[in-house]
Amino acid sequence: MLNDGEKGAVLQRDRETYGIAPHLPCGLVTPEILRKIADVAERYRVPVLKITSAARIAMLGIREEDIDAIWDELGIKPGSVVGICVRSIKVCPGTTYCKRGQADSLGVGRVLDERYHGLELPGKMKIGVSGCPNQCGETSFKDIGLVGTPKGWRVYVGGNGGTNPRLGDILAQRIDTEQALALVDKILDYYRTHARPRERIGRMIERLGLDHMEDALGLGAEK
Ligand code: SF4
Secondary structure (H helix, E strand, C coil): CCCCCHHHEEECCCCCCEEECECCHHHCCCHHHHHHHHHHHHHCCCCEEEECCCCCEEEEEECHHHHHHHHHHHCCCECCCCCCEEEEEEECCHHHHCCCCCCCHHHHHHHHHHHHCCCECCCCEEEEEECCCCCCCCHHHCCEEEEEECCEEEEEECCECCCCCECCEEEEEEECHHHHHHHHHHHHHHHHHHCCCCCCHHHHHHHHCHHHHHHHCCCHHHC
């Protein structure tokens, strides 16, 4: 039996079969990728394909002996679905496609995905990017959330779902894309330095205070 996350697979409820989730940055797919996933699923008799809340296509009910061959044939990296790392980066269509978009959420999401997806951290981390304050990227309850506004990015930190949900705190507003990306980097550095093992960033903020983070990141004047 594999450990959770080994070979990019997670044991299912039947304690026998596995689920895998190919990495689809920002939830974008092409007809070729969809066709490949469908063809491989048919070839290996994968019983269920589930579109997840993290904009992945999970392939469920896979036999252990088929996992290596399925990854080989897909030719797509596994998404980081378990583990203490940057798990998912949920991104709305933003100015690329949405008529209400006020910022390039897809462009920023792609950069964040390339830089951080799977990055190991003290606790699990989910990131969201929304192209306007409607927040279709569910940014207020991500560990880090970027929201586009007419005056620049608003950055939330410390949101999470789960059994003890928490809305994120606003850490910065009216900053440009370069500043927002630099701020994400600084938040991650701060989190690495100050979090206890497996502590989500929101709980760390409750323990240390948002002021502590703002001071450490030199943000007093920007809010
Ligand atoms: S958050 Fe705004 S830009 Fe993004 S999909 Fe929703 S309405 Fe469109």
